[in-house]
């Protein structure tokens with residue numbers, strides 16, 4: 458008995474070490490969750506990280522990758538399973554090499570948490586596999602805005618679905634939070650789309666492009682054209698068009714947050730969203746994103762974390778950054794009117 462307890466404490470501790478290693482600041486936010494949810498969310502994060510590592514691994518041949526993605530929801534039940542076929546990326550490699558530890562802890566979760574995580578893993582793994590093997594294969598390019606929303610639904614919207622299901626199953630939040638899928642989806646889309654805008658240069662250098670051709674194709678012939686000084690103006694208008702697309706999700710994000718009742722769940726959900734609206738204001742009309750990765754200053758991030766503990770503060774943070782976007786909005790920009798109206802829609806929702 459004691460032997461088992463010591464073993465399970467050791468593997469739980471190792472899971473949190475992997476969490477700290479893979480997610481920098483976010484790990485500390487997960488650790489603040491109430492006891493009932495902390496381990497389930499930690500394991501959900503690590504399972505998703507494992508899936509993401511496989512999707513990102515360019516050294517795997519396609520058939521092998523698709524097989525792993527489509528079966529990951531069964532793999533997480535296989536005690537002892539580990540994976541060391543994958544590439545050089547040390548940080549993520551370690552997680553899969555020691556994935557048996559994650560599986561041991563996953564199998565110690567309550568059955569209802571296990572099934573939420575397994576169901577989302579199945580949907581996400583198949584979505585990723587469809588995407589990897591489908592017509593997108595050439596350079597993971599996204600054609601239409603519809604494709605863009607579908608891709609972001611697979612990799613981020615589904616995470617919102619799963620977390621809302623965990624919140625409801627824990628009893629810390631109402632069943633309603635898991636019912637309205639559109640709200641949960643927006644929680645993922647807002648974060649993912651903001652990151653995709655911020656990461657233009659990093660992804661371009663990695664040979665990946667996630668901006669939908671339906672948008673950037675209006676401003677250039679090649680996705681990399683925006684890095685050229687002579688295309689400065691086109692680059693700015695393409696960027697504002699991308700920001701306009703993301704602003705659509707803001708009202709749903711605020712509605713989702715307003716439904717939360719548990720303080721630790723609210724903090725966990727609000728902090729990434731206020732970081733994202735701050736990032737969105739930073740990248741808007743900021744041509745640096747075409748040259749290097751930009752991030753909000755550490756001091757500002759800390760202030761945002763401390764301030765996002767109740768709905769009124771979160772609303773005023775969103776108002777502040779949406780106002781900053783409207784200040785930077787230029788009348789000569791073809792998207793000027795649309796952005797002004799999107800800002801109007803946001804302002805009435807908060």
Ligand SMILES: COc1cccc([C@H]2O[C@H](CC(=O)N[C@@H](CC(=O)O)C(=O)O)C(=O)N(CC(C)(C)C)c3ccc(Cl)cc32)c1OC
Nearest residue numbers: 480481482483502613616617620644645648649725726729
């Ligand atoms: C209701 O929905 C959510 C509520 C709270 C947080 C998140 C969301 O926030 C982090 C926040 C995070 O991971 N931030 C990074 C910073 C960064 O990535 O730029 C960090 O602070 O390290 C994030 O980015 N993603 C990754 C996806 C967006 C793909 C889902 C994420 C991955 C796994 C989990 Cl369990 C959760 C999240 C939610 O997911 C939608």
